[in-house]
Amino acid sequence: MQDPLSQTFSALADPTRRAILARLREGEASVTELAEPFLSQMTLPGVTKHLKVLEKAGLVTKGRDAQWRPCRLNPEPLKDINEWMEAYRAHMEDSLDRLGEYLKTVTKPVTQNAPTTPSENHEP
Amino acid sequence: MQDPLSQTFSALADPTRRAILARLREGEASVTELAEPFLSQMTLPGVTKHLKVLEKAGLVTKGRDAQWRPCRLNPEPLKDINEWMEAYRAHMEDSLDRLGEYLKTVTKPVTQNAPTTPSENHEP
DNA sequence: CATGTAATATACCAAGCAGTTAATTAACCA
């Protein structure tokens, strides 16, 4: 049993599942419709499993229409992530500022001394 | 090898790791300092492993000061998550509206239902 | 009723992960 936030994060930690969510942004879809783009890489039960993960995380809800299970996006859990991120927003902007200043010092004349350890930029 | 976004999400899908990040928001800390709050539930190598996950995801960078490895928060990967969430922001507001309307319909009659379990929030 | 379609359940496997204990590296200090 995981806490809800962990469950949401881990549900999102898979490109197939994120693609399913992206598809659902455009509206309801049945399981086979959702599965269709992946059937070259994965079987239908595979997709069903991914859907179940999303469902357990509360990101997707399934209805019933005869033999179809129309799936809908439920963005509620994303709000919790959004809220969690809030605390880091200032840091994100800070590091943007630092990058800006770093770039300034780098593009300025040679007389400027070395910036405070650019520290390997992971992703440029 | 995972795509970077999946790697970030999955790094965040653990309460210990999120707590470490939260601690790092307040500034640099050595591994033992970071580990201290968890040592009742987990050994030091356990924490080291979590740190390595965060490091691989690019969320934490380690420096060196003699025998210490001062760790710092690197919020860069969070920007990607933020960007990813952008596409869902409209949906979140939509569902907020729906919640608002739902509450309106619910708060009309006398049947004020109980608040949905405050649920101890781990990280403020 | 028999058949086709939508979806899930079951049982299994390989790989990865969270955690442990014990050993090891690396730096400082006296």
Next chain:
DNA sequence: TGGTTAATTAACTGCTTGGTATATTACATG
């Protein structure tokens, strides 16, 4: 030099995860 502290590595375990093939349930219609 030897001892202490900081941190990592190695080797192992149990559990979860992502995927499969196969079987099964549920519904609609000829």
